[in-house]
Amino acid sequence: MSDIPPTMPEHRAGFAISGVPHAEGLAMTILEIGDGNALTMIPYAEHLIGDPETRVIHGGVVTSLLDNACGIAVTSKIKRFGAIATLDLRIDYMKPAMPDQPIHAFCECYRVTRSIAFVRGIAFHTDRSDPIAACTAAFMLNTAAKREAKP
Amino acid sequence: MTPAEILKAANLAGTKPDLSALVASIPYARYLGIQVDRKGTEITTVLPFARHLIGNPVLPALHGGVVGGFLETTAMLQAIFEVGGAEMPRPVDINIDYLRSGRPIDTFARAVITKQGRRVINIHAHAWQDEHDRPIATLRGHLLLPEG
Numbered sequence: 637m638s639d640i641p642p643t644m645p646e647h648r649a650g651f652a653i654s655g656v657p658h659a660e661g662l663a664m665t666i667l668e669i670g671d672g673n674a675l676t677m678i679p680y681a682e683h684l685i686g687d688p689e690t691r692v693i694h695g696g697v698v699t700s701l702l703d704n705a706c707g708i709a710v711t712s713k714i715k716r717f718g719a720i721a722t723l724d725l726r727i728d729y730m731k732p733a734m735p736d737q738p739i740h741a742f743c744e745c746y747r748v749t750r751s752i753a754f755v756r757g758i759a760f761h762t763d764r765s766d767p768i769a770a771c772t773a774a775f776m777l778n779t780a781a782k783r784e785a786k787p
Numbered sequence: 788m789t790p791a792e793i794l795k796a797a798n799l800a801g802t803k804p805d806l807s808a809l810v811a812s813i814p815y816a817r818y819l820g821i822q823v824d825r826k827g828t829e830i831t832t833v834l835p836f837a838r839h840l841i842g843n844p845v846l847p848a849l850h851g852g853v854v855g856g857f858l859e860t861t862a863m864l865q866a867i868f869e870v871g872g873a874e875m876p877r878p879v880d881i882n883i884d885y886l887r888s889g890r891p892i893d894t895f896a897r898a899v900i901t902k903q904g905r906r907v908i909n910i911h912a913h914a915w916q917d918e919h920d921r922p923i924a925t926l927r928g929h930l931l932l933p934e935g
Contacts, residue, residue, distance in 0.1 A: 656843070657839045658839060658840055658841060658842050658850035659842070682814060683815065684814065684815050684818070685814040686815050687875065688789045688790065688812065688813070688814065694816070695878050695881075696815055696853075696855060696856020696857070699851075699856050699883075700842075702852070703842075703850070721885065722851045722883075724884045725882075725883045725885070726880065726881070727878075727880065728879070728880045729877070
């Protein structure tokens with residue numbers, strides 16, 4: 637991982653993501669990172685609540701977690717950072733998240749073409765077969781290269 | 788007041804819920820800093836730029852999850868405003884298209900109910916920054932209405 641540009645935060649297993657303000661705000665942590673997949677986690681926190689009566693986490697938090705985990709899965713596959721953009725993201729909400737429990741996301745980039753990466757993932761508490769939400773996403777690759785090419 | 792208390796109060800009074808109070812009663816919406824600009828029945832949500840919303844520090848650009856959560860909240864507020872009820876609707880699925888990178892400036896959004904069924908609402912929302920005709924993201928989703 638020596639070819640990482642110094643401007644982007646390094647993605648390392650066992651560390652909270654730093655340098656990405658919103659991921660920091662959610663205390664998002666990478667637990668495992670492989671060749672095209674990533675397991676991330678956010679701890680339960682009061683400012684992430686969507687419904688104060690049930691203390692269930694807001695759907696938007698799950699969206700942020702899955703979007704970020706999908707992005708990490710893509711960068712782990714293409715071995716480059718900072719040059720991808722989400723094209724679309726679909727999320728199916730299966731059940732509300734339980735209060736006081738961390739939420740995990742496992743995302744895998746299962747196909748990469750010259751310009752597009754395809755990713756799928758799930759969010760869950762402890763059991764991957766009992767998901768909170770599932771997602772599919774497509775990412776545009778090499779967006780930074782095109783941006784830099786412009787005068 | 789909690790969201791449920793705000794909705795109950797509106798139901799009792801036979802008025803539309805106070806969307807600004809509603810959005811302020813949701814911790815994550817408050818953390819993002821979402822505001823509501825209501826002119827009659829026209830609702831625009833506002834997401835003032837703040838550093839903690841950034842997802843790509845190099846560009847810099849808003850986090851995709853922030854834009855998604857903002858659109859989702861906009862859709863929920865529009866649904867509760869039009870449909871009423873004592874509970875917030877629940878998202879079943881959402882589909883977000885990212886059209887342009889969210890620049891580090893204020894973002895706005897509106898939602899339109901495409902079809903209201905007995906249990907499920909189909910809703911579309913779009914977000915823009917300085918030009919309304921240049922959306923940065925759109926959302927299509929289904930919301931489940933509480934039973935009863």
